[in-house]
Amino acid sequence: MAPRDVGAGESVAAKRFAIALLLLSEIAAMATWFATTASVGAIRTQWSLSPFQEALLTNSVQAGFVAGTLVSALLGLADRFDLRGLFCGSAATAGFANLLMLAFEPTSAGVPLLRFVTGACMAGVYPVGMKIAATWAVGDLGLLIGLLVGALTLGSALPHLVAAFGQLDWHLPVLGAALGAFLAAVLVRFVRLGPATTEVPPLSLKNALEAWRNRGVRLANLGYLGHMWELYAMWAWIGAFMTASFREQYGDAPPFPPELAAFCIVAAGAFGAMLGGWAADRFGRTLVTGASMLASGCCAVGIGFLFGGPAWAVLSVGVLWGVAVIADSAQFSAAVSELSDRRLVGTMLTIQTCIGFLLTLVSIQLIAFAGTYLGWRFAFALLAVGPFFGLVSMLRLRRLPEAKRLAGGRR
Template identity: 50%
Template sequence: MPPGKPLIVVLIVAAQVLALALWFSGTAAGPAMAREAELPAGFLAWLTSAVQAGFVAGTLASAGLGLPDRLDPRRLIAAAALLGAAVNALILTLPVGHWSVVAARALTGATLACVYPPGMKLAAGWADRNDTGLLVGLLVGGVTLGSAGPHLANALGGLDWRVTVAAASAAAVAAAGLILAVRLGPRHAPAPPFRPSHAFRLFRNRGTRLATLGYLGHMWELYAMWAWIGPYLSASFAAWHGTPDAGAGPAAAFATFAVMGSGALGCIGAGLLADRVGRTRVTIWAMAISGTCCVLAGPAFGAHPVLVVALGIIWGVTVVADSAQFSASVTELAEPGLAGTMLTAQTSLGFALTLVTIQAMPWLVARLGWSGGAFAVLAVGPALGCVAMARLRASPMAERLAGGRG
């Protein structure tokens, strides 16, 4: 093991979680803004969607310019975290409910495009043949726990939104300092001469193409589930108790935190398992289970809350457990020096797809209902993802995954 590796991995994970507090802060601040002022119709939805839209635009630009491979990832992450902290802090000077706040959130998302994918490349630079899945899994697990955090805060009564926004900016500044203390890993490869077409090699390389198709199937489900599991649990609790107010209390928020937060354990466990039995196996297993949960969510709606939460936790563990393994696969299958660009392109495509499914869910709920299979539509993604990863497992490219384990 290279000297200082455990500490460096801890620093990378901590820096990523602190910087991505900029993303999580909108989810936590929105309800508090709504309590303080009358917000325009659709404002809270746009407050969340704007970050993802900005992130997609930022990752497209970053991949097209090859920034994660052409620049030192530590300096890129630090600069992006500081810029994101400044843009996020600007919200404190803007009128509550003004559309300029949504614009600031979009710009914040664009800066995070130079934090998350380069962070995965930085972590992969410290991996060896036996722990790539675990290291990237730790990173995604930290992000998963951070994504669940606002639901816990809201369950406990929430915080003043100004405190939330200011704390997120302070965390991002701390992240910039931490990441600059990290050394590049022994597997960090220098980038080849820049060409705009490098991003397209993600699909020209059969191995990274299949891994990305699997990732897209996974992302079709993941963020729509995360975005709507809270309303689903609230409505289910209300249906069980026979009163609409039963789903409005802190119980649903605590349950949402438990369901989403359990995914952090799934990421770490899947990373350990994938490094030992193969990435394709673990991703297929995870998508098969999470896809089944999509289908079962309808029949389980309105059942005893213990049963619904138990199903939710199984879903929460498996829906994100495979996420890091698609990224780890790309780092192992990418051409030397292009892993950062390919990871960024893969991430951009995945998050662009989430904008479709998140926005489609209200339409599905209105027409099918929670008990009628609104969530079941999401099962299409993991089903197709399983096909893609099975094809990757059957190809010679699989010998480059997880030390030859596939």
């Protein structure tokens, strides 16, 4: 049985406990997203994977998430159903999908199919978790969602750490992710909702169009698209970039494993997400997102000029990029939450993540080709287009009267 929801006058302690439990549930459930990423090196030692098969292990999850969020948005699942029940059912289904993967060889067609199912289930975990956090927001929405994004960032970084210290049997990360999902399904049932809940809207496919009709939400989503063009392509290929750069400078004797460097770069984003949330609540959403995208775009261009240079120099710029590239992420979701019809926040967040992750399928593949044909010195520069486009969108949003609803009037 779910715990009683919290009234407006209840304590800060109840809020902290609920958010902590939500974060733990989110981390445990999202482990299924990165399960095969952590084990792909071990898979290579036993099976011959074509580049297409290897990419499919990652892209099938992304594609499943896009499909899941599209269905969820059209049906308004995050606004019309119990949030904890939706999260619980999605996490449990993802856990079963990962358990079934253990019955197949990695080269089987069943694995990407189950990875697709896992991604679709995450549509009931990630945006739903953001809406649960939003029910607790009292002038700190940016920070609360930033904490969730920070948890996602740590999950993205862990496969690099696994690779740095030796490969595990590929079954172990998948089994661990399945158990984590089942744990999340149980824990989320004990997460209490905050006082900022809303009435259930009527079912209407037209509700999804509000993401375009609402001018403020539209510009926030365009900013998010610029951000997502860069983010997942950077996360996907920073390990390959660091490996190639270290080999260029040090041959087979780098000062430390390039996988460890990649872990530090991606994991630094957890700090960036929390710092960005704290700053945006105090100084303004468009200000923080604009500054973050300007910094990350410059890093995307600049890091290529350090390719093959000293490890400390490449890593320093990489860590700065890791912080900047994610510092703005939660603020696009916070902005959409503040600018939307309160009854449709779940649907608007789901649409935002849907279109963002759909775009990542393009940028991830683009960098794969660019690394091959342009070389790593120039490949990442193509990602700078995204944050500079997003910067323009957020500057336009800043000038709208609706922007006064952002961060308590701090724009």
